[in-house]
Amino acid sequence: DTAVSQTPKYLVTQMGNDKSIKCEQNLGHDTMYWYKQDSKKFLKIMFSYNNKELIINETVPNRFSPKSPDKAHLNLHINSLELGDSAVYFCASSLGTVSNEQYFGPGTRLTVT
């Protein structure tokens, strides 16, 4: 059983389009995260939700909007995609908000052309 799953795994789209990435965890965790990993492997947090409540919102363009319908799901919607949005997006989850031990999904490789 996959602990943290993401769909799709690959996403190729054109500039200006709107796209969504979905994440689900079956670990019973109550905190979920979105990270962006750039081409240099630098992993940076974007958002964090605890029990459907937004607790971390880094300096991210407001074209990015997370949504947590329940504590097992955290989706990321991106409007008006730009070339610079090309990266690998990882979802993660942890038990509690002190996030020492996070479990990551397999990533979604987004390419904007």
Added chain:
Amino acid sequence: QKEVEQDPGPLSVPEGAIVSLNCTYSNSAFQYFMWYRQYSRKGPELLMYTYSSGNKEDGRFTAQVDKSSKYISLFIRDSQPSDSATYLCAMIKRGAQKLVFGQGTRLTINP
């Protein structure tokens, strides 16, 4: 200057060698230190977790924290080709909710 600095490598060593991976950090408020391993095209997975200064050993892996020097290390003994991956250090301040990652060091173990 980034809060956490890590040499991205790449680092290439022969099988069986002892590997040393390191990170430095600038903020003395960091209290918890982690090492994540990331295989190619996969998500990071937690390898080791230490609190404050000292050593922690788990099989062939040893994590070391020197808070006075703001320096953490991960040692891999008897390295195997299956250890080839990117290793990311991460740390968090007490009571904080955000992990701060290093850039990751790409390691290749040659058979």
